């Protein structure tokens with residue numbers, strides 16, 4: 184099980200994120216930073232250099248100069264990191280192992296597209312030290328995959344999963360998307376039921392976001408593509424919650440569920456304000472109250488900037504409420520020294536009154552106290568609720 188936020192642990196082991204911005208072909212809905220080209224050696228060499236600089240900067244901030252900062256999660260995301268060669272990945276992994284004190288049981292994740300997975304690739308990744316794989320299956324319906332512009336078909340995803348198991352991976356996440364073009368309720372149910380029967384340790388289920396500027400956005404706004412209506416989208420989400428729970432998966436974050444003990448340790452750092460460093464173009468970092476985005480055009484490695492207290496409070500709400508275990512008033516108090524129920528009295532009363540949030544007495548370890556979390560109704564309106572709370576922060580000082 185994951186732990187509650189413990190502000191005293193904000194200098195605990197770091198998470199390391201590496202962005203690999205290459206894809207075989209852009210999916211029609213995607214606005215992630217990724218380019219349709221083959222991974223370039225130079226990019227990985229540059230990251231290796233940045234890792235050394237970033238580790239030194241982190242040691243300075245943490246007050247541990249002269250000692251390597253410790254890290255216990257590594258996450259290669261993209262893009263399609265599995266497109267990179269073993270040498271390219273190895274260059275970065277060596278740099279991480281040299282610059283950080285990596286714990287022996289570190290969670291080491293790599294994202295992959297089913298199209299790039301072969302038995303050989305899976306064994307190669309295992310040999311490099313990856314312990315967890317996150318694969319973008321998205322759907323097991325070829326019609327839906329085609330409408331999203333995915334390069335793989337459903338059978339390819341099934342075979343890739345088998346190859347990963349064969350190579351010995353025992354911690355696998357499968358990413359799914361609902362609310363996609365051409366997707367009917369039955370298609371979503373069939374995909375989810377089959378994926379559950381495959382028993383991956385972790386399942387992510389995201390509602391498709393229509394992002395401005397993408398081919399899908401253009402088709403949708405010009406009437407050439409359609410998306411399931413909102414009510415159907417919510418029915419798909421609720422089906423996922425009920426089915427995953429019945430199958431023994433723990434719904435621990437708005438869009439993530441895991442078999443007990445397999446919650447993603449790296450992503451939990453994002454959602455509980457624990458420190459992490461991101462390397463590669465557009466990668467984000469958060470450490471000692473500073474947040475940053477690497478900007479490779481300007482040559483900045485971490486791009487850290489100190490956050491204002493208001494920004495930190497906004498982050499706390501935005502990340503903490505994503506977790507189903509909720510946001511602990513005691514944590515707010517230890518981080519900011521104030522009472523969240525005083526500071527955000529009006530919006531909290533309103534949102535609780537509307538049945539979108541609950542505030543109940545909870546206890547976690549030695550820190551009993553009130554916990555604020557989404558109600559089932561609130562889970563359908565997470566963005567407006569968070570926006571309302573964060574928007575009220577400006578007037579709360």
Ligand code: SF4
Pocket residue numbers: 205206208209210213214215217261262263296319
């Ligand atoms: S594989 Fe992932 S990162 Fe690449 S284009 Fe598709 S959705 Fe975007």
